[in-house]
Amino acid sequence: MKVIVPVKRVVDYNVKVRVRADGSGVELTNVKMSMNPFDEIAVEEAVRLKEKGIVSEIVAVSIGVKQAQDVLRTALAMGADRAILVDATSDVNQDIEPLAVAKILARLVEQEQPDLVIAGKQAIDNDLNATGQMLAGLLGWGQATFASEIKIADGSAIVTREVDGGLQTVRVSLPAVITADLRLNEPRYVSLPNIMKAKKKPLEERTVAELDIDTTPRLKVVRTIEPPQRSAGVRVSSVDELIEKLKNEAGVI
Template sequence: MKVLVPVKRVIDYNVKVRVKADGSGVDLANVKMSMNPFDEIAVEEAIRLKEKGVATEVVAVSIGVKQAQETLRTALAMGADRAILIEAAEDVTQDIEPLAVAKLLKAVVEEEQPGLVIAGKQAIDNDMNATGQMLAALLGWPQATFASELKIEGDHAVVTREVDGGLQTVKVKLPAIVTADLRLNEPRYASLPNIMKAKKKPLEVKTPADYGVDVSPRLTVVSTSEPPARKAGVKVADVAELVSKLKNEAGVL
């Protein structure tokens, strides 16, 4: 079974994001970029399936700027077999919208014919949490989102997913779309030998035109601003004063 894993290039999660002075967007100058953490978890899960003999090939795909090749090389160094980059933008500040990404992934899926697609549940730059669901709808495939555990049983995937009330176990028929949550696994670090080997693994570069997909933005960002600074707290002498402040000042009681 072939497993397809979409990955996205985002600002590293350790970096403090700063907004441009004119409010036109996020400042990306000299900012460290890396693979979206949820996508990294998805890559790890696909590699584990291959190590168990369940998957025969792991294909990583990224949609964005040419610099996303670095992200794909990271996936290859972790253990993916080959990669596909769809260069859909020249400006690093342009974010390809989820619907366009889903349409491109649909075309890749139809070309590659994987038995399973494992994606991160959301990207940490826009937090849209929509691409996996849109892809499932376009393909007409079953979906299991927010997976914290994944097992393959014959031609079905058994997924434990995190919901508001606790954990829910669902069984979906393959091929299917699974989106990875934080507790699915802990991604491995790529070793130096594997990083060197990744440079020789195949990485195919394509464009949206190759798949007949229009990636023109449908949304317009009006402005970007940093969240307001948190106000300093106050100390209270006793419970009575605390209750009074919560009731009269905060208005939560």
């Protein structure tokens, strides 16, 4: 079984994001970048399936700038067999929109013929949570989103999903698209020997022109602003005063 795992290069989750002075986006100059955490979970799950003998090949894919090679090398160090970088833009500030990403991935799926695509449920930079669903729609494949557990058996994937009401278990026939939630697993630590081995694994570069995909943006960021500062707490003298403030000031009861 072959698995494709899309990975995205985003601002490291430990970095405090700063908005650019003109409000056009966030500051990316001299900012530490890393693999999107949900994509890291997706890679880990694919590697675990390979260690169980279920998966035979893992192909990591990233779409964006050339600098995304670093997250692909991380995926290779974690256990992916090879990687594909689709050079979609030279501007680090340009985010390739989910529909364009889904179309590119659909084209790669046609070429690679995988049995499964495991992706992160969303990227932490835009939180759109759309690429996996769009990809499944374009391919006409079944999908299981927000996965907290995955089992492969008899040509199907049995997926436990995290939903508002609790947990839901679904069976989806392969080939399929699955998106990983936070509690699916805990990604492994990438050791130095594996980082060195990853440098020898194949990393293929392709362009959007080769794939004949239109990546023209359909969305425009009007304004980016910092979230409001959290106000200081208030000390109350009684339960009655607390209830009054929750009811009349906070409006939560």
